[in-house]
Every structure is written in structure tokens, then in C-alpha cells.
Amino acid sequence: MREFRYERGTDAAAAVALLAAEPSGAFLGGGTNLVDLMKLGVETPDVLVDVRTLTSREVTDLPGGGLRIGAGVPNADLAADRRVRARFPVLAQALLAGASGQLRNRATTAGNLLQRTRCSYFTDVTRPCNKRAPGSGCGAMEGAHRNSAVLGQTLDGPATCVATHPSDMAVALAALDAVVHVLGPDGERSIPIGELHRLPGDDAARDTTLRHGELVTAVDLPALGMPSRYRKVRDRASFAFALVSVAAALRVEDGVVADVRLALGGVAHKPWRATAAEQALRGRPATEEAFAAAADAELAAATPLRDNGYKVPMARNVVVRTLAGLTGGPA
Missing domain, CATH: 3.30.390.50 (CO dehydrogenase flavoprotein, C-terminal domain)
Known part of the structure; x- marks a missing residue:
């Protein structure tokens, strides 16, 4: 693993300011995805800004029956929350299907949303991957692609990519019309969940529409009112x-x-x-x-x-x- 500097902001705004000044830096939450990718040499941040304790770890009620989920809420706590299980069972079931108990104890709401693909061509630095190394090609196209995408993929051009998104939780949030709140160098903004993640398009390296330095702070669930x-x-x-x-x-x-x-x-x-x-x-x-x-x-x-x-x-x-x-x- 390459050497990196570790920082911890005093609050969310300070963490955003720290990362905004580091073009090759990354936020560190639970680390269940990022640290693995660093060990593999896929992710090579110069600076890690620890935000695990800087965002809310609470689930709070919203008017009308909705919920606000703090970005730091562990997946285990979210899956076990009685309000989630009663009002949004699809979310609790997705979380329980997504990982072992040990990982759910560590993984956070924001980290789960932002995890990167597990495509074997992305996680192996010896193989071509336009997501990891733009312009190198997509090894999965003619190689092992049994688990690859069948919808929305880019099948030609320099940004060819057939990787799939790995999160179960994010699929449930997509069906629930969740809204993601972020704090960045330019202030706060809210992103409908359908606009957070992106298709490969002409830039396979980008998974989301987040700008550098933007930190997910919470996710809102509007009331559902149906099974x-x-x-x-x-x-x-x-x-x-x-x-x-x-x-x-x-x-x-x-x-x-x-x-x-x-x-x-x-x-x-x-x-x-x-x-x-x-x-x-x-x-x-x-x-x-x-x-x-x-x-x-x-x-x-x-x-x-x-x-x-x-x-x-x-x-x-x-x-x-x-x-x-x-x-x-x-x-």
C-alpha cells in the first residue's frame, strides 16, 4: 500500500475544506471498500480525511412518516431500526442481504452508497479497465463478463464499461425516491437518488455526480405508505x-x-x-x-x-x- 497522510477534521465543514485542498485525497468512513481498494493498488489517495464521527449516526423522524438517516449510521443499526423495518422493509431486507454482520457493523450509510464496483477487471491492476485507467480498454467485454451489466452499459468508444453497481442498499433507496444531502466547498445541496449515480457515458471512471470535496451528510426517505x-x-x-x-x-x-x-x-x-x-x-x-x-x-x-x-x-x-x-x- 502506498504511503498516505491521515487527517481528521474538527467538524464536517472542516473536513470538506481539508479535502477540497487535496486533489488526490479521499474521505474515510467505515473503510470497508476504500481500504480494500488501497491494498490492491486501485485507489491511491495521498490524504485520507476521517469523517466517521463527523456526520450524524442517528435516524430521525420527518413530518408525514418519512425518515432522515445520518450518513454515519452503521448499516447494522439501520437494518435493525424498528421504524425502518415497519415503514420501509425493502430497505431493511436489502441491508441484511448485502453483507455479513461484521461488515454491517462497520459500513456506513454514505459509504454503502458510494462503494465502487467489484468487477474483477477494475480490482486487478494488471488488467485493462477504462474505469480504473481511462483509455486502457475494457477487459470484460471479451473476457469474463457473466456478472456484467445488461442495461445502460457503454459498448463502444474509449469509455467502454460493462461494470455493475454493487450496493443492495442503493437499489432499495432508488425505489424509495430517497434524497441525498451533501456538504461541499460551495455549500449544501440535495440530490435525488436517481441523479447521484451515473451511467458510464463518455467517462467510465466517474461513478457519481458528486464534486470533489462533497461529503454526504444525510439521506431522506419520503413516506411510502405501501408494502x-x-x-x-x-x-x-x-x-x-x-x-x-x-x-x-x-x-x-x-x-x-x-x-x-x-x-x-x-x-x-x-x-x-x-x-x-x-x-x-x-x-x-x-x-x-x-x-x-x-x-x-x-x-x-x-x-x-x-x-x-x-x-x-x-x-x-x-x-x-x-x-x-x-x-x-x-x-
Whole structure:
């Protein structure tokens, strides 16, 4: 591991000022992702600014039934919070599916949101990766890509990238219309969760729309008011990253879909909000046939590679089973 300097600000504003002056610096929260990448030589910050104790570790009520989650709240505490389990079970389930108890005790809300892909070409500095080394190529395109993206990926050009976003929690937050609050050198701003993460586009190296020096301080959850569920398909029952996952919330009135929220994980460079499927479902009968048609509408844009085409029917089936479970049918 390369040598680095360790700093700790007296408060959040001081930490932001410290990092803003260090172009190659990084914030350190729980460190469960960043430190691993530093050991591998993928991340090489000159300065680490410790912020673990500088943001809130509390979950507080918002008017109308929403919640504000401090950026420093450990994943274990968030998953166990009774208000989260009662009002937003999709979030509690996603957190429990995402990591072992030891990691959940250490990982923070902000760190979970900002974790980087586990694509093997990104984490191995001996192999080409446009995300890690822009212009070097994407080894996954013709190599091992069974776990790669099927939606929103960049398949040509110098920024080619088929990596997937690893967070389970972020998929649930995408379905919940969460709002992320940040503090930066230019002050505070609020970012809808759908605008925080980005697709590769012409710059595969950037995972989010955060500016250098911006610190996540809290995440707001608007009131949901309908049943929700998280379902994850992985290679083994122990802790593994999603092949496909679905975060869903559904309200049915008189047999008709009155409202629905859907987000997919394991299929794109960012948590994938399934807006086409949502639009296809609202006002339609809450049947498995309608759920399948909505999933097909969303997945029509999929462009799988040689070895990951299985994700398309898998995602379709997981969407159908998750929504059916929310109507009281077989899950």
C-alpha cells in the first residue's frame, strides 16, 4: 500500500475544506471498500480525511412518516431500526442481504452508497479497465463478463464499461425516491437518488455526480405508505453480490395497480429505476401477466454480452415473483 497522510477534521465543514485542498485525497468512513481498494493498488489517495464521527449516526423522524438517516449510521443499526423495518422493509431486507454482520457493523450509510464496483477487471491492476485507467480498454467485454451489466452499459468508444453497481442498499433507496444531502466547498445541496449515480457515458471512471470535496451528510426517505420487498438472486446463499435484485413497492386498489415503485440491481452501472415497467403497470390489473408484460417493457432495451444473457429472463422472473408476493400471491 502506498504511503498516505491521515487527517481528521474538527467538524464536517472542516473536513470538506481539508479535502477540497487535496486533489488526490479521499474521505474515510467505515473503510470497508476504500481500504480494500488501497491494498490492491486501485485507489491511491495521498490524504485520507476521517469523517466517521463527523456526520450524524442517528435516524430521525420527518413530518408525514418519512425518515432522515445520518450518513454515519452503521448499516447494522439501520437494518435493525424498528421504524425502518415497519415503514420501509425493502430497505431493511436489502441491508441484511448485502453483507455479513461484521461488515454491517462497520459500513456506513454514505459509504454503502458510494462503494465502487467489484468487477474483477477494475480490482486487478494488471488488467485493462477504462474505469480504473481511462483509455486502457475494457477487459470484460471479451473476457469474463457473466456478472456484467445488461442495461445502460457503454459498448463502444474509449469509455467502454460493462461494470455493475454493487450496493443492495442503493437499489432499495432508488425505489424509495430517497434524497441525498451533501456538504461541499460551495455549500449544501440535495440530490435525488436517481441523479447521484451515473451511467458510464463518455467517462467510465466517474461513478457519481458528486464534486470533489462533497461529503454526504444525510439521506431522506419520503413516506411510502405501501408494502415493499427486496429480493436478491446470487450464486450462493451466503453473502455475495447480486446477479439480479429487485426492490419493489406496490399498492393495489380494487385489483388494480394504484402505485408501484421498482428498481433493479446487478444489471447496470447504477441502481436501475424501472420507470418503463412502472408506467406500464399503473392502472393495470395486478396480475402476473401484467407484471411480466411490464418487466418485458423495461428489459426490451437490454443488450447482453456473450455470457450474461441469462440476466434478462432472470430479471423478468424476479420482478414477477416479487410483485406477486406483494399482492399476497406466491413469492
